[in-house]
Amino acid sequence: MKSGLEDVVAAETVLSDVDGQAGRLIIRGVSLDDLVGSRYEDALALLWSGFFDLPSDLPGALAQARKEVFRHVGAADSSLSPVDAIRALTALIPDGDDLGTALQLVAAPAVFTPAILRLQAGARPLPPQTGLGHAADILQMLTGETPSPRQAAALDAYLVTVSDHGLNASTFTARVIASTGAGLTSAVLGALGALKGPLHGGAPGPVLDMLDAIGTAENAEPWIEAALTRGDRLMGFGHRIYRVRDPRADALKSALRPLTASGEVDASRVALAEGVETAALALLKRKKPDRPLDTNVEFYTALLLEALGFPRSAFTCVFTMGRTGGWIAHAREQATTGRLIRPQSRYVGPMPQQAA
Numbered sequence: 089m090k091s092g093l094e095d096v097v098a099a100e101t102v103l104s105d106v107d108g109q110a111g112r113l114i115i116r117g118v119s120l121d122d123l124v125g126s127r128y129e130d131a132l133a134l135l136w137s138g139f140f141d142l143p144s145d146l147p148g149a150l151a152q153a154r155k156e157v158f159r160h161v162g163a164a165d166s167s168l169s170p171v172d173a174i175r176a177l178t179a180l181i182p183d184g185d186d187l188g189t190a191l192q193l194v195a196a197p198a199v200f201t202p203a204i205l206r207l208q209a210g211a212r213p214l215p216p217q218t219g220l221g222h223a224a225d226i227l228q229m230l231t232g233e234t235p236s237p238r239q240a241a242a243l244d245a246y247l248v249t250v251s252d253h254g255l256n257a258s259t260f261t262a263r264v265i266a267s268t269g270a271g272l273t274s275a276v277l278g279a280l281g282a283l284k285g286p287l288h289g290g291a292p293g294p295v296l297d298m299l300d301a302i303g304t305a306e307n308a309e310p311w312i313e314a315a316l317t318r319g320d321r322l323m324g325f326g327h328r329i330y331r332v333r334d335p336r337a338d339a340l341k342s343a344l345r346p347l348t349a350s351g352e353v354d355a356s357r358v359a360l361a362e363g364v365e366t367a368a369l370a371l372l373k374r375k376k377p378d379r380p381l382d383t384n385v386e387f388y389t390a391l392l393l394e395a396l397g398f399p400r401s402a403f404t405c406v407f408t409m410g411r412t413g414g415w416i417a418h419a420r421e422q423a424t425t426g427r428l429i430r431p432q433s434r435y436v437g438p439m440p441q442q443a444a
């Protein structure tokens with residue numbers, strides 16, 4: 089048995105390749121570095137090609153889906169955490185395998201997250217607007233203002249960067265569910281449940297908590313040294329596959345630069361993060377010499393999403409906005425080319441007593 093299924097190959101996929109030794113991510117034949125300037129709609133077209141009959145105007149079809157799911161916002165329970173609230177609303181989308189269901193599932197976190205956040209702040213949810221791209225519309229629904237092209241491009245860069253990433257825990261969950269013949273809504277809901285844990289998509293909020301607790305670049309070394317001595321894990325570092333720097337961390341660090349240059353990100357926050365990263369990498373090397381631990385995607389995710397105005401309670405929801413496209417592609421791939429996923433367990437419990 090392989091603990092945590094480490095190194096076990098459980099699917100063949102044409103969707104993405106994670107090379108943990110080289111620090112390289114390929115999405116459908118395109119290196120992340122080349123894909124990251126695209127809009128999220130282009131990444132969706134790439135991931136979904138061959139799995140759906142795609143319309144010539146996919147951005148328009150997605151905009152229409154945003155309008156369709158907005159009708160569910162009235163059922164929102166704003167007493168729930170944002171991720172629990174979007175999961176409950178997404179469950180209102182009937183199960184299906186068609187493009188319409190897929191588009192609604194991608195539109196769901198994009199529309200529901202701003203709506204929940206506004207309700208929690210005592211404001212009225214804002215409907216999607218025709219004529220805006222997916223990323224710009226999300227920011228418009230969040231703030232009520234049309235975002236700058238730099239802000240929309242930064243959110244696009246984030247959504248594209250996290251759109252797919254091999255057989256991670258949430259994608260595997262989606263594939264297991266799809267392998268039973270259940271529909272896309274079920275696969276996406278299960279995947280979202282797997283994503284929300286702090287060891288997967290729940291880490292970037294705690295990254296900001298760590299930056300707040302450290303406070304100044306000078307305090308980084310003693311704070312991190314004490315945390316590692318206690319046996320704590322540093323959020324935003326380490327990965328099951330990457331043994332070098334996660335290429336997504338660099339993609340997001342680059343996406344932050346135009347916002348820093350224009351003053352849309354607090355430069356002192358970025359400087360603090362860079363100081364913490366430098367100290368953390370040096371101390372991890374010294375304290376965990378047997379385990380190569382480097383920066384993962386969540387570290388710069390935290391800074392980018394904070395700069396775009398998302399509260400840390402909603403970071404997992406924004407991750408969901410990007411990853412849902414990948415989950416759906418994997419669910420379709422599993423349903424069309426795979427078999428029922430049904431591994432075995434090794435029983436280590438007691439056996440029945442023999443009658444004397």
Ligand code: ACO
Pocket residue numbers: 092286287288289291320321322323324325326327328329376379381384385386
């Ligand atoms: N800080 C300190 N030590 C760490 C860290 C870390 N962030 N990550 C791993 N380690 C140490 C462990 O304590 C362990 O040390 P030990 O052998 O001395 O006990 C060793 O490295 C191996 O740890 P595992 O848990 O076996 O490694 P695994 O591959 O299962 O962990 C994980 C991967 C869960 C991401 C881990 O690195 C972690 O907890 N990181 C912090 C949380 C985080 O950033 N999560 C986001 C990941 S990216 C994503 O999912 C999108």
